[in-house]
Amino acid sequence: MNLIIRPSQKKDMQQLMELDRLIWDSTTTPVLLHWDSAGVYEKSYPEGQQTVAADGDRIAGYISYKHPVDIPSNRHVFDMAIGIHPDYQGRKVGSRLMEHLRQTAREQGVRKISLRVLSTNEKAIAFYKAIGFKEEGRLHEEFFLDGKYVDDLLMYKMVDGYEN
Secondary structure (H helix, E strand, C coil), rough: EEEEEEEEHHHHHHHHHHHHHHHCCCCCCCCCCCCHHHHHHHHCCCCCCCCCEEEEEEEEEEEECCCCCCCCCHEEEEEEEEEECCCHHCCCHHHHHHHHHHHHHHCCCCEEEEEEEEEHHHHHHHHHHHCCEEEEEEEEEEECCCCCCEEHHHHHHHHCCCCC
């Protein structure tokens, strides 16, 4: 595997759309987005808005991040989302993308990375904990999915140099 971490490109849109279809279901997200075309996907996630892990011409995964609230007092926080192709899970793709995010955060003076994850997404929670994320809070029975109530976990990690 020859992984390159780079900004998303127009040529990636079809694969990113297909990756979302593969990984997102009612155990991993409270809302399933259905993209009619790569063009529709690109309107929601324009070229360069996501960072991808590319193995040759194949997209192994992506990470996206933004300030959760667009105000100066929240510029020290990134809220992130990550998706890894099932063929690449367990092969350090997520770790490589997270390391890229950590470096970007440090360069931009971001102190904290946060995320939300469904309590039913046990693989993701284990991954986040393994790389140092901590549970910051829990929204009990936040979603009703597949006939049951599901908690939404709020997790965070301080960027190196900013640990408490």
